[in-house]
């Protein structure tokens with residue numbers, strides 16, 4: 001069990017970099033991690049399930065929750081698309097003395113760090129290059145070329161925040177095992 005004071009591990013970085021693959025590895029290998037399900041106003045992708053991948057909300061519901069102060073952090077990550085972490089989602093996990101795993105964007109991650117301090121461990125995951133990221137997004141085939149360009153612009157901005165993170169991990173294409181080994185080492189050192 002977790003004998004340290006950590007309540008949260010955050011994986012942040014650009015879309016398509018492998019954050020969710022690494023988060024799912026932790027969920028499978030360690031029983032004290034639970035996934036913090038974010039809320040979003042974007043449409044579900046094929047294969048995504050409401051209340052499992054995200055709480056899919058209408059813009060009206062999302063804004064109502066902002067007014068009710070139900071979010072720990074929220075952001076308009078892309079124009080017209082809102083994402084946020086619900087307070088009760090995290091409390092549900094930490095009340096059981098489990099650790100919440102977040103898959104959120106860079107600014108959201110740093111907001112969490114500001115609020116939770118040493119209780120949160122924030123990991124910035126980046127690809128080996130911008131080109132490698134674009135190739136992965138194109139191969140995933142879930143975004144239009146315009147959306148891919150938006151994600152690229154955002155990533156270039158996000159890179160300027162990398163030195164604010166507890167750990168910077170490069171997830172090279174085809175080398176997920178090496179990234180997984182680094183994550184396991186973090187867990188052994190900071191969460192056990």
Ligand code: 5GP
Nearest residue numbers: 015038039075077083084085103104105108
């Ligand atoms: P996607 O639409 O690809 O699922 O997510 C787009 C971006 O929003 C990703 O970088 C993802 O990590 C981020 N994101 C997902 N949930 C949250 C959240 O609760 N808060 C913030 N700030 N970003 C989030």
